Amino acid sequence: MTAPGLPDGAEVPLVRISNVWKKRGGNIVLKGVNLVAEQGKVMCLLGPSGAGKSTLLRCINAIELADRGMIYVDGVAIGCRQEGDKFIRLSEREVSRQRADIGMVFQSFNLFPHMSVLENIIDAPMRVRGESRAVATQRAHELLERVGLAAKASSYPRHLSGGQQQRIAIARALAMQPKLMLFDEPTSALDPHLTDEVLDVIKGLAASGMTMIVVTHEVQFARELADVAAVMADGVIIEVGPARDVLTRPQDPRTRKFLAKSLQDHA
Amino acid sequence: MSLNLATETQNWPGPDSAAARIIEPPRFGRWLCLVAVAVGLIWIAYQLLTNPGFQWDIVGRYMLDRTVLRGIAMTIQLTFLVMVIGAVIGVLVALMRMSRDPFLNFCAHGFVWFFRGTPVLVQLIFWYNLAALFPQLQLGIPFDGPKFFEISATVAISSFTAALLGLGLNEGAYMAEIIRAGLLSVDAGQTEASKALGHRPWQTFRIVVLPQAMKAIVPPTGNQLIGMLKYTSLASVVALHELMHSVETIYSRTFETMPLLIVAALWYLILVSILSVAQFFIERHYLKGWQAETPVPMQVPLQA
Numbered sequence: 001m002t003a004p005g006l007p008d009g010a011e012v013p014l015v016r017i018s019n020v021w022k023k024r025g026g027n028i029v030l031k032g033v034n035l036v037a038e039q040g041k042v043m044c045l046l047g048p049s050g051a052g053k054s055t056l057l058r059c060i061n062a063i064e065l066a067d068r069g070m071i072y073v074d075g076v077a078i079g080c081r082q083e084g085d086k087f088i089r090l091s092e093r094e095v096s097r098q099r100a101d102i103g104m105v106f107q108s109f110n111l112f113p114h115m116s117v118l119e120n121i122i123d124a125p126m127r128v129r130g131e132s133r134a135v136a137t138q139r140a141h142e143l144l145e146r147v148g149l150a151a152k153a154s155s156y157p158r159h160l161s162g163g164q165q166q167r168i169a170i171a172r173a174l175a176m177q178p179k180l181m182l183f184d185e186p187t188s189a190l191d192p193h194l195t196d197e198v199l200d201v202i203k204g205l206a207a208s209g210m211t212m213i214v215v216t217h218e219v220q221f222a223r224e225l226a227d228v229a230a231v232m233a234d235g236v237i238i239e240v241g242p243a244r245d246v247l248t249r250p251q252d253p254r255t256r257k258f259l260a261k262s263l264q265d266h267a
Numbered sequence: 268m269s270l271n272l273a274t275e276t277q278n279w280p281g282p283d284s285a286a287a288r289i290i291e292p293p294r295f296g297r298w299l300c301l302v303a304v305a306v307g308l309i310w311i312a313y314q315l316l317t318n319p320g321f322q323w324d325i326v327g328r329y330m331l332d333r334t335v336l337r338g339i340a341m342t343i344q345l346t347f348l349v350m351v352i353g354a355v356i357g358v359l360v361a362l363m364r365m366s367r368d369p370f371l372n373f374c375a376h377g378f379v380w381f382f383r384g385t386p387v388l389v390q391l392i393f394w395y396n397l398a399a400l401f402p403q404l405q406l407g408i409p410f411d412g413p414k415f416f417e418i419s420a421t422v423a424i425s426s427f428t429a430a431l432l433g434l435g436l437n438e439g440a441y442m443a444e445i446i447r448a449g450l451l452s453v454d455a456g457q458t459e460a461s462k463a464l465g466h467r468p469w470q471t472f473r474i475v476v477l478p479q480a481m482k483a484i485v486p487p488t489g490n491q492l493i494g495m496l497k498y499t500s501l502a503s504v505v506a507l508h509e510l511m512h513s514v515e516t517i518y519s520r521t522f523e524t525m526p527l528l529i530v531a532a533l534w535y536l537i538l539v540s541i542l543s544v545a546q547f548f549i550e551r552h553y554l555k556g557w558q559a560e561t562p563v564p565m566q567v568p569l570q571a
Contacts, residue, residue, distance in 0.1 A: 112460070173464075
């Protein structure tokens with residue numbers, strides 16, 4: 001399959017963000033963003049707060065809606081139905097089908113507090129995918145094992161530490177067997193001594209070949225993890241390229257300033 | 268675990284123990300209040316037992332009277348139906364008010380404004396006398412278009428339907444605000460997480476948002492339910508034979524006003540007590556996940 005607007009034979013990127021604009025209140029938060037994320041690669045999205053990183057990420061699974069421009073995941077226009085060169089907004093119900101294939105992990109975990117850990121993980125596979133309880137439970141236990149929390153299946157989120165909750169949230173997203181994982185500052189709400197257990201899980205996931213887009217403040221983590229780094233400022237991508245280049249030899253002065261500042265903060 | 272074992276093997280400090288003793292200071296105020304309350308209760312009990320005006324023998328005779336029992340059945344039936352109507356309208360209006368659609372929002376606002384803003388007694392009498400405005404109720408195209416269905420208002424609006432409409436619409440307006448408050452109390456992140464998992468809008472509402480909102484909805488709804496049980500007595504003005512109206516018909520004949528009002532009060536008290544117990548269990552159900560951690564022995568072993 002070839003995505004529209006790409007030369008024949010070019011590898012189709014899993015995510016293609018094409019000239020995306022978004023207004024919120026009187027502010028323009030995204031100003032014509034273009035970005036691609038390749039299959040099986042990890043992309044870190046960096047930049048000062050207020051740059052529009054989280055907004056962009058949330059547009060990828062239509063939790064927020066772009067006002068202009070289009071985002072394609074696996075060649076499919078997100079949030080819209082394509083008729084020729086026209087895009088017609090889908091209903092929430094139709095969008096929910098697109099979201100099922102995109103996993104998302106939030107800064108504040110957002111586990112469902114009235115459900116046990118196991119129920120959190122098996123609910124969507126059962127209700128959205130129509131899997132049997134046995135199959136969903138089986139995979140839930142495998143995922144809990146993978147994030148190192150096999151003993152917590154019957155606990156309630158409230159009784160777990162932040163690091164444990166975030167690892168459960170990752171397991172919950174993986175239970176849907178997504179083709180893409182989005183992370184919105186997954187460690188920003190955690191105590192510093194709890195971040196490593198979450199970062200280790202994310203690194204393990206990267207090693208398994210999952211396509212990921214990670215919004216993060218942690219430059220060090222981006223260095224270790226990312227194949228590609230994209231830097232945003234004021235609603236546009238100011239620099240994008242192989243992570244080792246962008247994070248060690250930044251071209252844009254704003255990137256240099258951002259990197260210097262975040263290294264200072266961690267010193 | 269090791270902490271538990273340690274406390275189990277230790278004995279409570281004996282009389283010779285070096286652990287410091289802590290003595291509670293005397294609380295004279297508490298004793299004084301206790302005496303005052305006790306005197307008051309004794310006086311009330313004395314009055315109840317010796318004041319002939321209460322006519323307990325008559326109270327006893329009418330507690331299980333057929334007319335009274337039929338009135339209770341009507342009160343329960345009306346309360347239940349009104350609360351169901353109120354809850355359904357409440358959910359719809361609350362969702363409309365929270366919708367981003369300005370038209371739905373406006374309609375919901377108008378509904379709450381009107382039905383919360385006019386006395387329920389006036390609404391009851393209005394519905395009961397609907398025939399004065401519209402002698403014929405018709406379903407069809409307005410402004411002299413064709414009619415599909417037609418019924419005389421005096422036939423359609425009985426005491427019961429007037430009470431259902433009057434109380435139900437009013438209750439719907441109050442329930443809408445309670446439910447809206449409950450829905451607003453659920454963090455927006457919950458909706459986002461649910462959407463991100465691919466839940467459809469209705470699933471997000473029913474599986475994720477509503478169960479959490481219930482924690483905030485149940486206590487005031489219990490309040491409304493108990494209030495409604497007593498507000499049904501207003502339906503006596505449209506000659507509905509609920510509990511209040513049934514004792515009124517008896518004492519208007521026998522002039523045993525005091526004992527029959529006591530009969531009604533006792534029955535309301537009994538019904539409210541039953542509802543309060545039910546509320547306790549419902550509240551506990553929706554606190555799932557918010558309580559202190561389940562003790563270890565109650566957890567199911569996970570790994571085979």
